[in-house]
Amino acid sequence: MxxxxxxxxxxxxxxxxxxxxxxxxxxxxxxxxxxxxxxxxxxxxxxxxxxxxxxxxxxxxxxxxxxxxxxxxLPPPRLVVIGAVHISQALAPMARIAGFDVTIIDPRTAFATTERFPDVALLPQWPEEAFETIALDPFTALAALTHDPKIDDFALSAALSADCFYVGALGSRKTHAKRLDRLQALGLPGEVTARIRAPIGLAIGAQSPAEIAVSILAEIVGALRTRGTDTLLSR
Incomplete structure (x- = not known):
């Protein structure tokens, strides 16, 4: 060479x-x-x-x-999780085992603690601040799990703009419909917001935080391995 x-x-x-x-x-x-x-x-x-x-x-x-x-x-895949919640506690170690670099972002310092998230990159900041140091890119997956529009919406918008290979959000279909209205009011067209996987995770009947984490990680891996195609795993 x-x-x-x-x-x-x-x-x-x-x-x-x-x-x-x-x-x-x-x-x-x-x-x-x-x-x-x-x-x-x-x-x-x-x-x-x-x-x-x-x-x-x-x-x-x-x-x-x-x-x-x-x-x-290929760059090592990254998972950025918005929300230091119970699902994130299960998702972070699973994703690391699967080969993802994991970062947890949550401005709520009562949740974003090293005691709850040992050995994981943890940023107790608003996404607007965190993304000044973490550049989203096409080899990054983003999972928005706070259920709080003040935290999730900016992160989702930034992930879509950065063409992240996976963008998912927690919430019911009714909640997601309201989310789409907010994002479109910010100027994101419908064909862009349609990329958000919501309700997040594969439809495996998950109930507990750990089961939901499994469904999310499976959906992320599926998105990674079908990058550049129109193939999506059945929901």
Whole structure:
């Protein structure tokens, strides 16, 4: 790999961007393709889209292009949870086991304590303040769990604007309908707010906070593994 390509790869990693090193196994030539790049090579583009979605590196044979090795570099997925609630206490350790970097945000300092959330990044701040230091991006999932519009609404709006791969919110369908009205009043069009998964989590009949956390994490993993497609798990 030449130095310029290495620098470009390191830059994409620092910027939490997805990229693939495409190595021609016959010539040894290497080039970097970012997920945001537009490709004219349709056969290779299909392979790249699949690899960006799955995160798996490997060899592909492209008609007219020979054997190529695709080395996939994806940012580690993050989960930002709005609300230091009982569901969050169960969700945080589960998500960490599943490979997510987890951050809990809640301005209510009585809830956002290290005693309740040991070994988890905890920000006792309003989302408006927290997002000055945590940049949301397409490899971030956001789960809004406070049930308080003053806390959740800004976070949801910011997550949609940042194109987070998953945006979910706690609440009934009636509560969510009112939420959509508020967000649309802030200028978010209906096709954007339609991305919010609410009621949050897969419909598995969850009752306890731990069961709800399982349903949320399952829905987040499903969204991560179907990024870039219109496929959604059945609710």
């Amino acid at each position: 030449d130095l310029a390509t290495l620098h470009a790869l390191n830059e994409t990693r620092r910027g939490r961007q997805a990229a693939i090193l495409v190595t021609d196994l016959d010539s040894g030539a290497v080039r970097l393709v970012r997920e945001t790049d537009q490709l004219d090579d349709e056969p290779l583009a299909a392979h790249l889209a699949e690899r960006f979605r799955t995160g798996r590196s490997g060899t592909v044979d492209v008609e007219g292009g020979g054997a190529l090795f695709l080395t996939v570099s």
